[in-house]
Amino acid sequence: PSVGVVGIPFSKGQPRGGTEHGPALLRDYGIVERIQDLGNKVTDYGDLTLDAVEDDKPWNKVKNPRTVGQANRKVSECVSKITRDRQIALTLGGDHSIAIGSIHGHAQSCPDLVVVWIDAHADLNTPLSSDSGNIHGMPLSFIVKEMAPYTARLPGFEWCQPCISARDLIYIGLRDVDEAERAYMTECGIASYSMQEVDKYGLPDMMERVLKTVDPTGKRPIHLSFDVDAMDPEYSPSTGTPVHGGLTRREMYYIAEEIAGTGRLSCLDVVEVNPSLGTEADRKKTVRTTVDVVSHFFGKRREG
Numbered sequence: 001p002s003v004g005v006v007g008i009p010f011s012k013g014q015p016r017g018g019t020e021h022g023p024a025l026l027r028d029y030g031i032v033e034r035i036q037d038l039g040n041k042v043t044d045y046g047d048l049t050l051d052a053v054e055d056d057k058p059w060n061k062v063k064n065p066r067t068v069g070q071a072n073r074k075v076s077e078c079v080s081k082i083t084r085d086r087q088i089a090l091t092l093g094g095d096h097s098i099a100i101g102s103i104h105g106h107a108q109s110c111p112d113l114v115v116v117w118i119d120a121h122a123d124l125n126t127p128l129s130s131d132s133g134n135i136h137g138m139p140l141s142f143i144v145k146e147m148a149p150y151t152a153r154l155p156g157f158e159w160c161q162p163c164i165s166a167r168d169l170i171y172i173g174l175r176d177v178d179e180a181e182r183a184y185m186t187e188c189g190i191a192s193y194s195m196q197e198v199d200k201y202g203l204p205d206m207m208e209r210v211l212k213t214v215d216p217t218g219k220r221p222i223h224l225s226f227d228v229d230a231m232d233p234e235y236s237p238s239t240g241t242p243v244h245g246g247l248t249r250r251e252m253y254y255i256a257e258e259i260a261g262t263g264r265l266s267c268l269d270v271v272e273v274n275p276s277l278g279t280e281a282d283r284k285k286t287v288r289t290t291v292d293v294v295s296h297f298f299g300k301r302r303e304g
């Protein structure tokens with residue numbers, strides 16, 4: 001298959017500087033070559049140029065709304081172009097707010113996509129419910145149609161229309177969900193396989209259930225949004241919001257191999273690597289694990 005890689009050096013969806021260096025670090029550790037070596041045809045579109053918006057005052061508590069909105073408009077245009085050319089889009093973040101643009105852009109060319117969101121967090125706060133005001137905790141509230149009654153239109157997001165239904169979204173790895181997010185998930189009927197279900201069913205059964213729930217006909221393009229904090233901090237310490245009790249490296253390999261096995265992966269976001277956090281050893285461990293996991297999304301199989 002052919003893959004289009006784009007770097008999204010962005011950090012304004014959250015307060016910890018450093019995620020803007022994620023794309024460069026992932027490239028330094030050979031993410032493009034690893035995918036090429038697996039027989040994929042890879043086009044590297046380089047990094048987007050993302051500027052801060054002057055005088056970008058908070059909206060209530062929400063930080064950098066115009067800067068985040070403007071950046072995501074560019075992400076949407078880029079991902080729309082890559083997926084329109086029938087390439088699998090690989091977006092290298094950057095914080096998780098970039099998923100607003102990547103899902104929006106992907107939906108322009110693949111309106112029947114489903115979203116598998118692998119994360120310790122639900123990222124389903126709205127500009128009104130968020131206690132942090134960090135947009136990386138809100139991306140899905142801009143994207144899920146059923147969230148419209150609970151959210152607010154932010155300056156800088158005039159271009160952004162919700163583009164998926166709640167039934168087209170499913171979570172894997174949740175273990176730190178805010179009260180409001182839990183309520184929205186129940187209200188909107190969003191399916192989720194938290195770490196409790198991972199333990200309850202075991203990965204093989206769980207992955208079967210995940211794919212049957214969100215794509216029963218087994219025909220729809222998959223948008224996989226991978227927040228590296230879904231993994232246990234033992235494997236990915238250099239990330240902004242680490243939470244104990246996460247997925248192991250082996251569990252991520254299995255999930256990635258199952259998704260790759262569908263042959264329907266159509267966009268993969270890899271977000272929240274923050275090289276500025278932790279020790280040099282932490283940074284190395286985080287990026288090496290992430291590159292390894294990504295190789296399993298693009299054809300690496302332990303069975304050979």
Ligand SMILES: N[C@](CCCC[B-](O)(O)O)(CCN1CCC(O)CC1)C(=O)O
Pocket residue numbers: 095096097119120121122123125130131132133134136137138178227229240241272
């Ligand atoms: N739900 C959080 C974390 C979002 C993480 C975003 B990511 O993309 O990394 O998945 C946490 C909100 N809040 C933080 C302080 C706690 O005491 C209560 C929860 C938020 O900021 O909205």
Ligand SMILES: [Mn+2]
Pocket residue numbers: 119120121227229230241
């Ligand atoms: Mn997270």
Ligand SMILES: [Mn+2]
Pocket residue numbers: 096119121123136227
């Ligand atoms: Mn996230």
Ligand SMILES: [Mn+2]
Pocket residue numbers: 227229239240241242272
């Ligand atoms: Mn995170």
